Amino acid sequence: EDQVTQSPEALRLQEGESSSLNCSYTVSGLRGLFWYRQDPGKGPEFLFTLYSAGEEKEKERLKATLTKKESFLHITAPKPEDSATYLCAVPFHTGFQKLVFGTGTRLLVSP
Amino acid sequence: NAGVTQTPKFRVLKTGQSMTLLCAQDMNHEYMYWYRQDPGMGLRLIHYSVGEGTTAKGEVPDGYNVSRLKKQNFLLGLESAAPSQTSVYFCASSNGQGALGETQYFGPGTRLLVL
Numbered sequence: 239e240d241q242v243t244q245s246p247e248a249l250r251l252q253e254g255e256s257s258s259l260n261c262s263y264t265v266s267g268l269r270g271l272f273w274y275r276q277d278p279g280k281g282p283e284f285l286f287t288l289y290s291a292g293e294e295k296e297k298e299r300l301k302a303t304l305t306k307k308e309s310f311l312h313i314t315a316p317k318p319e320d321s322a323t324y325l326c327a328v329p330f331h332t333g334f335q336k337l338v339f340g341t342g343t344r345l346l347v348s349p
Numbered sequence: 350n351a352g353v354t355q356t357p358k359f360r361v362l363k364t365g366q367s368m369t370l371l372c373a374q375d376m377n378h379e380y381m382y383w384y385r386q387d388p389g390m391g392l393r394l395i396h397y398s399v400g401e402g403t404t405a406k407g408e409v410p411d412g413y414n415v416s417r418l419k420k421q422n423f424l425l426g427l428e429s430a431a432p433s434q435t436s437v438y439f440c441a442s443s444n445g446q447g448a449l450g451e452t453q454y455f456g457p458g459t460r461l462l463v464l
Contacts, residue, residue, distance in 0.1 A: 274455075282392070284455075287452055325392070327392075336394055341391045
């Protein structure tokens with residue numbers, strides 16, 4: 239069964255306290271993994287695409303990494319403005335490339 | 350570049366009423382998608398289109414219809430709204446260049462409440 243699981247569901251950090259979010263998936267023949275950020279009342283905003291195990295991408299305080307079974311979104315020295323829900327998604331090919339989303343990790347960074 | 354826009358932003362319907370949600374993109378993308386987002390469920394694909402004049406069913410198509418008469422527009426219709434269709438609806442688009450794993454860009458969403 240196509241599945242994308244994110245953990246934890248929610249994470250509360252102090253400003254400057256680094257941590258990681260996890261996205262695990264079950265799919266054969268990975269065709270990419272996407273990370274999005276979603277602010278309350280807004281649409282998902284694209285962050286990264288990773289295509290192969292060992293790949294890493296960075297943007298400001300965020301770094302995404304990929305293994306054969308999971309991806310991590312590392313947040314280094316977060317700031318309150320990093321508070322958001324982070325979604326990951328994986329394409330599953332079932333006649334059509336369907337993006338399957340995880341339910342997200344709600345991140346709250348306190349000053 | 351406005352990207353992906355959606356109208357309306359918010360709507361309240363009574364059970365049995367109909368409405369149409371409009372999505373427009375100015376990125377000349379071939380593919381367009383309609384998702385719904387419900388608490389604890391994640392984003393789920395309702396319908397999608399791989400080009401002007403084409404539509405296809407996604408994961409949860411029942412109770413919805415779509416049309417893509419122009420490349421830049423994708424309409425989602427609810428013929429007879431039900432309380433179970435209370436949700437936040439997102440439109441997305443991608444360039445459809447044939448490569449798997451292409452990025453989808455999302456609109457700001459439409460919040461629909463069906464009473």
